Amino acid sequence: MPxxxxxxxxxxxxxxxxxAYFLSGIRDFTITMTKNVxxxxxxxxxxxxSVVDELCxxxxxxxxxxxxxxxxxxxxxxxxxxxxxxEDSGTGPNKYTATQMREVFEKQKKIVQNQFLxxxxxxxxxxxxxxxxELIFEDREGGGLRVRAIKYLHPxxxxxxxxxxxxxxTASIILQPVHA
Amino acid sequence: xxxxxISIEDLPTDQADRVVKIIxxxxxxxxxxxxxxxxxIYQLIEANPKNLYLIFNFxxxxxxxxKAIGYLTDWYGKISAEGGKIAIAMAKDNITDxxxxxxxxxxxxxxxxxxxxKLGIMQ
Numbered sequence: 001m002p003x004x005x006x007x008x009x010x011x012x013x014x015x016x017x018x019x020a021y022f023l024s025g026i027r028d029f030t031i032t033m034t035k036n037v038x039x040x041x042x043x044x045x046x047x048x049x050s051v052v053d054e055l056c057x058x059x060x061x062x063x064x065x066x067x068x069x070x071x072x073x074x075x076x077x078x079x080x081x082x083x084x085x086x087e088d089s090g091t092g093p094n095k096y097t098a099t100q101m102r103e104v105f106e107k108q109k110k111i112v113q114n115q116f117l118x119x120x121x122x123x124x125x126x127x128x129x130x131x132x133x134e135l136i137f138e139d140r141e142g143g144g145l146r147v148r149a150i151k152y153l154h155p156x157x158x159x160x161x162x163x164x165x166x167x168x169x170t171a172s173i174i175l176q177p178v179h180a
Numbered sequence: 181x182x183x184x185x186i187s188i189e190d191l192p193t194d195q196a197d198r199v200v201k202i203i204x205x206x207x208x209x210x211x212x213x214x215x216x217x218x219x220x221i222y223q224l225i226e227a228n229p230k231n232l233y234l235i236f237n238f239x240x241x242x243x244x245x246x247k248a249i250g251y252l253t254d255w256y257g258k259i260s261a262e263g264g265k266i267a268i269a270m271a272k273d274n275i276t277d278x279x280x281x282x283x284x285x286x287x288x289x290x291x292x293x294x295x296x297x298k299l300g301i302m303q
Contacts, residue, residue, distance in 0.1 A: 020210065020211035023182075023210060023211060023212065024210060024212070027208075027210075043273070043277065046274035047277065047278075053210065053243075053245055054245065054246055057211050057246075112283075115283060115286065115287070116282075117253050117254075117256075117257050118253070119247075119254055120246075120250055121250075122246040122249055122250065123246035126281065126282045126283075127246055127278065127281060127282065131281070
């Protein structure tokens with residue numbers, strides 16, 4: 001991949017039942033997809049698995065009742081950015097509008113800024129917020145919430161940067177004919 | 181349910197007022213299992229309310245979510261309020277990374293080896 005980086009955008013959409021049982025599979029997929037498609041380093045592959053997991057947990061806990069679905073979309077522009085979009089059905093008992101969600105998020109972000117000893121509230125306000133460049137909350141037509149987390153590929157976060165640091169700057173390969 | 185396992189080992193100590201244990205957590209702590217798994221640690225804290233010293237061996241922990249971090253913080257609060265200590269040993273890079281981003285490494289020391297954790301927590 002570093003020798004022939006893919007540059008065409010890649011869009012992958014996955015629909016899941018509202019059950020935390022399926023999230024380990026989505027986390028595995030996120031790591032594989034990040035490593036093979038996006039150009040982000042392995043460290044970011046693990047970070048994105050947390051971002052996806054936290055967004056999905058929120059969608060399941062707040063946005064969709066049992067038996068409904070959530071939709072996860074990965075939009076990668078290789079060597080440039082990765083957008084992770086999670087949509088719920090808006091049927092959950094604790095559902096929020098986009099405006100309410102933004103208010104909750106901003107309030108929680110202030111709470112977790114200092115040494116925070118609470119049991120809940122780090123997922124969106126700390127993990128997702130720290131590991132994305134843009135976080136957008138949108139109301140879906142027909143109900144439900146869409147959360148878009150966008151991370152731009154900075155040179156230091158690139159797999160190319162990591163490979164350059166870890167590998168020798170020069171290498172020689174000698175091909176010799178094989179004589180029977 | 182995602183696989184996770186917790187095993188508890190007593191660590192002998194010559195300081196009679198201390199209860200020292202190594203908690204080995206393997207697998208992944210996520211939304212599907214963390215509430216159930218955390219009960220084991222709460223039971224341990226209830227059974228040893230004073231001077232409990234816990235070393236979490238995270239060598240085989242692959243993932244933990246924000247709720248698991250919340251529990252870890254809660255255990256830290258309960259144990260340190262009663263004269264005990266918590267340390268983390270041998271966590272993988274991705275685990276240290278997430279503990280660091282939420283600020284937990286400022287509260288709980290992460291050691292590279294189990295021996296360092298034993299020495300560090302007993303000081």
